[in-house]
Amino acid sequence: MSAVLVVAEHDGQTLHAGVARAVSCGLAIEADRLDVAVLGQDCGGVARQAARIEGVTRVLCLDRSENAKPVAAIRAPQLAALAADGYSHVLGPSTTFGKDLMPRVAALLGVPQVSDIMSVEGDRRFKRPIYAGNAVLTVETPAEHIVVGTARLASWPVAGEDGEAAIEQAQTDVELPEHTSWLELKSAETERPDLQSASVVVSGGRALGSGENFSLLYDLADRLGAAVGASRAAVDAGYVSNDMQVGQTGKIIAPDLYFAIGISGAIQHLTGIKDAGVIVAINKDPEAPIFEVADIGLVGDLFAIVPEIQAAVEDS
Amino acid sequence: MRKILVTLKRVVDSNVRVRVKPDGSGMAVEGLKMSVNPFDEIALEEALRMRERGEAGEVLAVTIGGDECQQQLRTGLAMGADRALLVRCEGEVQPLAAAGILLEVIRREEPDIVIMGKQAIDDDCNQTGQMVATLWGRPQATFASEVKLNGDTARVIREVDAGLETLEVQLPAVITTDLRLNEPRYIKLPDIMKARSKPLETLSADDLVPAAPPALTALSYEPPAQRQKGVVVDDVPALMGMLRERGLVS
Numbered sequence: 188m189s190a191v192l193v194v195a196e197h198d199g200q201t202l203h204a205g206v207a208r209a210v211s212c213g214l215a216i217e218a219d220r221l222d223v224a225v226l227g228q229d230c231g232g233v234a235r236q237a238a239r240i241e242g243v244t245r246v247l248c249l250d251r252s253e254n255a256k257p258v259a260a261i262r263a264p265q266l267a268a269l270a271a272d273g274y275s276h277v278l279g280p281s282t283t284f285g286k287d288l289m290p291r292v293a294a295l296l297g298v299p300q301v302s303d304i305m306s307v308e309g310d311r312r313f314k315r316p317i318y319a320g321n322a323v324l325t326v327e328t329p330a331e332h333i334v335v336g337t338a339r340l341a342s343w344p345v346a347g348e349d350g351e352a353a354i355e356q357a358q359t360d361v362e363l364p365e366h367t368s369w370l371e372l373k374s375a376e377t378e379r380p381d382l383q384s385a386s387v388v389v390s391g392g393r394a395l396g397s398g399e400n401f402s403l404l405y406d407l408a409d410r411l412g413a414a415v416g417a418s419r420a421a422v423d424a425g426y427v428s429n430d431m432q433v434g435q436t437g438k439i440i441a442p443d444l445y446f447a448i449g450i451s452g453a454i455q456h457l458t459g460i461k462d463a464g465v466i467v468a469i470n471k472d473p474e475a476p477i478f479e480v481a482d483i484g485l486v487g488d489l490f491a492i493v494p495e496i497q498a499a500v501e502d503s
Numbered sequence: 504m505r506k507i508l509v510t511l512k513r514v515v516d517s518n519v520r521v522r523v524k525p526d527g528s529g530m531a532v533e534g535l536k537m538s539v540n541p542f543d544e545i546a547l548e549e550a551l552r553m554r555e556r557g558e559a560g561e562v563l564a565v566t567i568g569g570d571e572c573q574q575q576l577r578t579g580l581a582m583g584a585d586r587a588l589l590v591r592c593e594g595e596v597q598p599l600a601a602a603g604i605l606l607e608v609i610r611r612e613e614p615d616i617v618i619m620g621k622q623a624i625d626d627d628c629n630q631t632g633q634m635v636a637t638l639w640g641r642p643q644a645t646f647a648s649e650v651k652l653n654g655d656t657a658r659v660i661r662e663v664d665a666g667l668e669t670l671e672v673q674l675p676a677v678i679t680t681d682l683r684l685n686e687p688r689y690i691k692l693p694d695i696m697k698a699r700s701k702p703l704e705t706l707s708a709d710d711l712v713p714a715a716p717p718a719l720t721a722l723s724y725e726p727p728a729q730r731q732k733g734v735v736v737d738d739v740p741a742l743m744g745m746l747r748e749r750g751l752v753s
């Protein structure tokens with residue numbers, strides 16, 4: 188009998204949008220049941236959100252003060268204990284949260300991890316990208332061992348939200364380490380949608396020339412209700428913060444509409460956007476590799492074109 | 504004085520585009536330029552800076568693989584590592600196996616800090632540092648963009664999706680590096696000469712870890728689905744027209 192456990196990411200109040208995508212990945216395994224584990228403190232609200240995801244059998248709450256913050260070393264032993272109790276698969280989202288936590292769970296269980304699952308080919312067979320997306324590898328996990336993996340969120344749709352899963356309190360009898368203290372999280376204050384779940388994303392590259400010039404993109408994004416991203420080159424140049432980075436070493440995203448503005452289109456960037464619905468590229472170099480993957484290209488000066496697009500959106 | 508262990512992985516250079524072999528049996532890497540995994544260079548740079556600030560005594564560079572990996576260890580020695588250790592091993596080494604081998608190295612060397620790249624740019628797994636910390640029973644601070652040492656603790660700023668998170672971990676601990684932790688130094692010619700006389704020890708992985716842990720089996724490799732090249736439009740009205748046609752903007 189197979190059973191999938193999906194680890195919920197949340198900030199104490201809100202369930203991360205990626206959990207409903209990781210659930211889709213879990214459902215593709217066609218297990219007998221799929222449970223969601225919510226580790227937190229007073230996380231009933233998060234549990235109720237998880238219970239609404241379609242396809243979820245049960246939501247298991249591990250409510251304790253040590254779980255107030257997402258410290259991998261503290262959560263992993265609890266998850267490993269929970270997973271070892273009757274689950275065939277444990278999945279997390281392939282976000283910084285899941286990437287930090289799941290290898291710890293795998294190591295505690297003594298099994299390898301399948302990172303960035305993009306498709307399920309069987310209950311032990313998965314596809315995942317390697318070499319910055321230059322290849323897709325099909326792997327098989329060892330028989331008789333629990334499967335630990337992370338779901339590449341851009342590969343999975345958001346599961347429906349008409350579910351009515353039961354919510355249960357769970358307990359694990361494991362010793363938790365005290366060697367790690369969570370001190371603070373500094374978030375960029377933004378009213379814009381989250382980069383990983385936004386339906387429209389406007390990204391800028393080195394051609395923006397400065398952090399100040401990114402205001403052009405912020406203005407357009409606000410007009411479009413879009414999130415703002417950046418290429419690694421723009422991050423490396425110090426124009427914007429790293430949490431905006433899209434690509435192999437940043438975020439992998441799949442918006443319906445993606446604007447690549449002043450981005451040449453290095454393979455490392457393209458790997459982060461190849462599941463986008465429509466890619467619009469604006470670049471002054473007609474030979475830029477971004478035009479090889481863009482659905483709609485426009486060659487020219489971004490400093491003239493972006494305000495023109497914004498005006499066109501405002502007119503409508 | 505603190506001892507720092509840094510891991511260096513030999514990978515295809517980040518500027519080289521790697522393709523799948525025509526028969527799908529693997530990647531065509533023969534003859535390609537090989538380098539130190541870029542995140543591992545950042546790890547070594549951070550360790551060297553700690554030593555230069557007087558926060559650490561010795562910096563040890565470790566890799567796992569065939570004799571060809573001596574090249575990457577020599578690069579590490581030229582950058583400034585004090586000594587190097589090659590754990591000789593045939594074939595592919597997956598993260599869990601690498602972590603098991605590194606644990607044995609850690610037991611021998613007893614470092615205060617292990618600094619590793621957050622991921623290797625070949626398999627893109629992003630697992631080994633976390634697995635080392637777990638097997639070792641020690642804290643981890645992954646995706647670091649700033650590390651400050653203070654007595655027997657490290658305060659680490661981490662690059663997470665939501666912004667910058669700060670953890671304080673007790674040493675010994677594993678730290679994995681993100682891109683903005685530092686900019687690795689360039690190697691100068693005299694450093695390459697000097698590196699030749701630095702100690703490079705070799706061990707056998709089979710001696711350290713007699714039984715390999717469970718592993719993934721690679722079944723096939725394929726090129727990614729290609730996006731079709733689209734159209735180039737002449738101006739903004741044409742662009743907006745197409746986006747409206749598809750219902751993407753109002």
